[in-house]
Amino acid sequence: MSRIQSIKRTIKSMSLSLAGIVLMVVLLSGCQSQQSDVKQAKSPVKDTLVIANDQDVPTLDPGLSNDSTSNRVIFDLFEGLVNQNQANQPIPGVAKSWKVSEDGLKYTFLLRKDAKWSNGKAVTAGDFVYAFRRNAAPKTASPQNYIFALIKNGKAVTEGKLPVEDLGIKALGEYKLEITLAHPAVYFPSVLTLPVTFPLYKPAIDQYGRSWTQPKHMISNGAYTLKEWIVGGHILEQKNPFYWDSKNVAIKYVKVLPTNTLSGYNGYRAGEIDIATPPPGIRLDALKKLFPNEVYSAPYLAIIYYWINVRKPGLDKLEVRKALSMVVNRESIAKNVIAMGQTAAYGIVPDMIQDGIYQYLYKELPSYKWVEMSMEKRIQQARKLLMEAGYSDQHPLRFQLSYNTSEFNKQIALSVMQMWKTAFGNMLRVTLANEEWKVYLNTVNSGNFDVARMGSNADINAPNQYVYQFTCHADSNAGGSCIKTIGEYYQKGLMAKTQRAYNENMAKAMKVAMENYLTIPIDNSQYTVLVKPYIGGYHPDQNYLNDVYSKWFYFKTSRSVKENN
Structure with missing residues (x-):
């Protein structure tokens, strides 16, 4: 039985910082002052959402990503055929609808004609065909190429036994795409929420090679575009005016900081960070006492x-x-x-x-x-x-x-x-x-x-x-x-x-x-997130995967769109 006949597990160390444990006495000793700070917090007028992302992003290439840190940014920059809501249910993305054949083997997707790349050009079925073939090719060495084993000839393609052209995906026109599976898979729409299945803009990759993911080189199709990427510093995303659902994206900029959980927590306390993960060592009940309206746990x-x-x-x-x-x-x-x-x-x-x-x-x-x-x-x-x-x-x-x-x-x-x-x-x-x-x-x-x-x-x-x-x-x-x-x-x-x-x-x-x-x-x-009280749109109660999209959020002081669930 081949390992690529299933959705392969992603193992994380889940290791936690000793420094976080050691410093808890210091952190908890400031409970009274922290509580006072929380009560006095005011909703600022701002246009930038600042997120602590725990570590440097290894890659922004959807085909090479295999970690939640990278995916947090990629989910903002790109969008696949299928999106997901905050209950991790598959919903239309670039594909406005799809149907499945009676035998469960063929999926036919109808693409939105208003889905655009960040340069204004249309996202087409061919962009998905290119991305699937590129990421399934052995030379790409995608860490998630096992997913393509679900598709007809996918196993042989990823092993180099068949050319990528034999992969069971084809464009039936500019806005119609057909994917043929190797066997029925009722969970296939959920698989299409993974970055390795997102479309790619071939001209940018051909022109810039490995540096296509850098600012000014990247062409993406998500709610945000990449404005800055300073390794060890920050990533700055800017709202994409060509995104098909741009009218429901409320926040103009998203700044992602590569901080560890302790630094992120301190930045959150200081009012410099809007969303952060608390460090290990603080009990959930103590955290809720410190931040009664800002702790989300699911x-x-x-x-x-x-x-x-x-x-x-x-x-x-x-x-x-x-x-x-x-x-x-x-x-x-x-x-x-x-x-x-x-x-x-x-x-x-x-x-x-x-x-x-x-x-x-x-x-x-x-x-x-x-x-x-x-x-x-x-x-x-x-x-x-x-x-x-x-x-x-x-x-x-x-x-x-x-x-x-x-x-x-x-x-x-x-x-x-x-x-x-x-x-x-x-x-x-x-x-x-x-x-x-x-x-x-x-x-x-x-x-x-x-x-x-x-x-x-x-x-x-x-x-x-x-x-x-x-x-x-x-x-x-x-x-x-x-x-x-x-x-x-x-x-x-x-x-x-x-x-x-x-x-x-x-x-x-x-x-x-x-x-x-x-x-x-x-x-x-269980995961726990700290979110400032002036931020709305976050409903993680059923988001058991902890996949997060910045387009869900808005600032309550400058809310201009309906809450996007």
Whole structure:
């Protein structure tokens, strides 16, 4: 089974700054003065939205982007066939409408005739054909070219076995586009919200080569254009007068700053930044007390878990894996260690994927009845399982618990290790190991670990990438398991013609993975954003992907358009 038969997971370290933890005493000591500052804040007259983006943007090339930092800006500068609203639902973008053939294989898109490039020229079907072919070509080395495997001949094209002209996309006229899939995919419209599928202006790329993404070179079709890009400094976007929905774009300029979370937080407090992410170490309840009308917190389609390497002696036993999972108190970790609104995780996908339809799958599995038990009963049963597997005080189970370096990850690992020690005593001997992210990722991917922390966030609001990593030959299957029925259900789900069939087969695959305890889920992630009270238009309650577009926002003091949801 090829890795590019699914939406590949995007793994982020989710590592958090030790500096943020250390300085929390200083930050919280100023609570009273901060509260006073918030109450006295006035709505300024301004035309520039200032955003803290946490780090430098690696690229503004939609075909090369593979990170949320780059995408935050790319979503402003470009627009694909399909857009999304603040509930991550696909809505018309450059395509004003589309239809799907009865067999689920052909998508026909009708493009807006008023969609323009930033130089005033029309965005045509040919611009999408060029972008798809360019990004699917092996020489481009797009990190998200796996997406094209959904399209007819896409796998062979990305592997260099067929020319890009054989990719299943063609223009049926200037404003009509046809995409033929390799197999039905009910989630395909959501895939088209990813930057790798956005149109590209070929003349600019031909003329400027790699520097086409620089100011004065870039021709884009989004709500904003690129005015300045100072590496290590800032990015300045300017409202695009040729954007088809320009009348509903309220803010003239957007300034994006590459600050870490602590610097961004301080800039927010000082009134220099309008939107920022709070640093680690501040509890959500404390943050809401400091900024009662400025804190937005919502579930994020990401999950933290521990891979269990089933190739290792001892960990290859189901009884052992189940025992280890049973005694981890997820609720305690979420409430007392993380304390930013996260929730306990028992499944292999984030709870709120597809509006939570898989959230309580564990309740359908007899082997998960322990979730409702007291910790005392859990420990009794877990100890029995470990003894049945052949372990005792005299013959303890030994393994290493690994994590990528960060104080935050360390605290979670220490908590889990203490829970195991409390439950199993001398029946278990666990040591901790940590490495910097790049080294750690290589260690995990090579299978050179026992139990290892990982965090994974979704590309789209569907469980593909999470289920895929439990299939036999998935490149992301760090635990080394091979249970064929998971792959069979997964494939049936991918190729389902109806949403119902897709959901049912993905759920079946999840249940098999869960019953085999291949990972230890820890928590469902939550994201928190600080937004100044004079900014309107932001409704993140159902934005579980945390994809954000500046065109949603307006300044309440100078509101000139209707709120754009």
